[in-house]
């Protein structure tokens with residue numbers, strides 16, 4: 011059977027003129043709740059010999075507003091995004107669903123707004139890559155020199171899987187990690203039930219879906235559940251934590267940034283106080 | 295218009311919560327959808343040109359819908375020329391009146407029915423009952439639903455929410471009241487159950503003078519109606535009675551037999567996971583020496599023209615009711631069909647019902663939100679309906695409709711506030727600081743176990759992360775500048 015066509019394929023490689031100017035789009039969720047993921051991306055890229063910029067004017071891709079039906083509220087966010095990243099060769103983001111939002115919907119939001127200049131700005135904006143696409147397609151690496159001696163299972167979040175079509179790029183990256191014991195997740199392609207505001211609007215259904223995901227995760231015996239989207243991990247991790255399962259959730263970037271020197275994410279400062287890293291948690 | 299709303303149904307979130315508590319239902323659904331899902335995957339993987347076929351299916355449907363007026367008139371002309379009569383129904387009410395009138399004209403007091411979601415949509419059975427006419431469903435699953443005084447919960451397998459043991463019980467309890475009773479020693483062996491149904495239905499087929507059917511396709515070039523089925527009960531309905539009344543939505547028309555070829559490949563593989571379905575019946579008007587003496591085709595609009603006028607929403611009219619999207623839907627698999635409050639459940643129902651019925655009711659406004667937007671439906675849809683796109687499009691409609699309200703919903707205020715915050719980095723930073731302080735106040739041992747207000751819907755079952763001491767932007771500012 012011919013494979014299903016990818017809706018928003020990884021964009022064409024930015025033309026290499028001298029050094030590539032790479033911008034990190036951290037996403038509002040990661041900035042606020044999961045900064046360790048951002049630090050891991052920076053560590054990783056620098057280890058691979060690339061410089062990453064962090065345009066301070068960035069905020070949010072507008073996904074929550076767009077997907078909940080608040081299109082008008084989305085327009086200023088799309089404008090801000092286009093302005094914040096103008097002039098870069100590539101934008102890298104550690105979130106499959108935010109990358110999908112920008113690639114699939116920003117053009118449409120701009121078009122519906124009727125603002126010609128916004129449409130032009132969105133058209134001229136640099137290509138946006140999800141982390142695994144960037145590493146595999148743009149940098150051409152699968153072995154990033156990581157070391158992570160743990161049993162890990164990978165959940166291929168829906169938007170990475172179906173809207174971006176990242177395929178097995180994340181798995182290829184994980185397989186190349188030294189020391190890792192990568193185990194297959196049953197029912198991997200099944201949605202975890204997060205779905206943005208769905209998790210609140212239809213909390214019962216969302217949790218029912220999450221319960222099955224948790225069951226599959228526990229079946230693997232993994233210590234760590236990995237994914238390329240912290241939103242889904244926040245949801246599944248929230249349930250894993252509530253059930254006191256002891257399974258940690260980690261973003262792909264954090265595993266790829268880990269080396270023999272330890273899972274320190276390029277910063278000599280207090281670790282995040284969150285359930286995601288319970289052993290290092292200290293609430294002030 | 296409220297015809298297809300299951301009366302008294304609460305909106306999706308509440309109905310779903312009820313369904314989720316039914317562990318029998320969840321077990322039945324998970325087993326059934328799991329089986330059909332893998333069968334479909336196998337049947338589709340054999341076909342090298344599956345993606346081309348899907349594209350062809352989509353293209354044929356879209357071309358047809360662009361010139362729907364022309365094809366419908368061609369259809370009417372051909373059906374009439376072949377001895378049939380075409381009736382046009384603007385809405386459900388008119389459709390019911392036409393069908394009830396046609397049955398009354400025959401003087402009969404009972405009809406056999408097969409394969410017709412649209413008659414469910416228009417609420418035909420109740421209208422017939424009001425006119426003193428008994429309608430007997432003959433599709434096996436529909437029969438189970440009817441005997442159980444239940445609602446269909448799946449497009450193709452309307453009784454998917456029932457298992458064998460429940461079906462045995464329903465047969466024993468109710469068959470006698472409708473006709474030939476089930477044998478007293480009936481067990482839940484599928485063969486025995488099918489045998490009981492066969493005996494019960496056989497009597498009806500042989501007696502009925504009038505049949506009401508749906509159609510899967512209407513071929514405009516010859517005026518031919520097509521029904522695709524598995525059991526052969528449809529064939530009985532379509533050939534034995536003297537009068538055949540077929541009811542169809544206007545989107546069922548396709549231009550040519552060559553176009554039909556595409557759909558006869560797409561449909562069985564997508565719906566039952568078969569290479570070909572066991573029975574495909576086609577008929578063109580009437581014949582003097584065979585089949586029904588009178589043939590009526592009732593073409594129903596009931597909101598379809600309205601849907602057609604929406605450039606994004608109109609793709610739902612491509613639907614060939616294969617039910618593949620239901621079988622892969624993680625939401626449907628958990629809650630079943632009833633929670634959707636319509637004869638059209640699952641992902642397609644969530645985008646179809648609010649377009650056919652409008653978004654005036656609570657039920658219809660909730661439907662576009664009954665999805666996590668995982669996209670599994672789009673991936674399998676044989677006519678490439680981008681269901682997530684339509685869901686989000688309809689959400690925007692629901693939100694826009696609400697903008698006129700005097701008192702805005704709390705959600706709108708929250709969304710406006712969120713937009714205000716995240717549209718400027720400085721505001722975001724301030725909010726992050728405030729949020730971090732607040733969250734730390736409620737955190738226990740690094741977990742947030744309870745949040746106030748609507749966010750408690752999160753923390754009822756999931757811990758929330760504690761915001762870290764330093765955001766990424768603050769870290770960047772501190773270390774990189």
Ligand code: SF4
Pocket residue numbers: 449564612613614615616617618619620642671674675676677678679
């Ligand atoms: S929307 Fe597509 S997958 Fe769903 S029933 Fe219709 S044709 Fe089948």
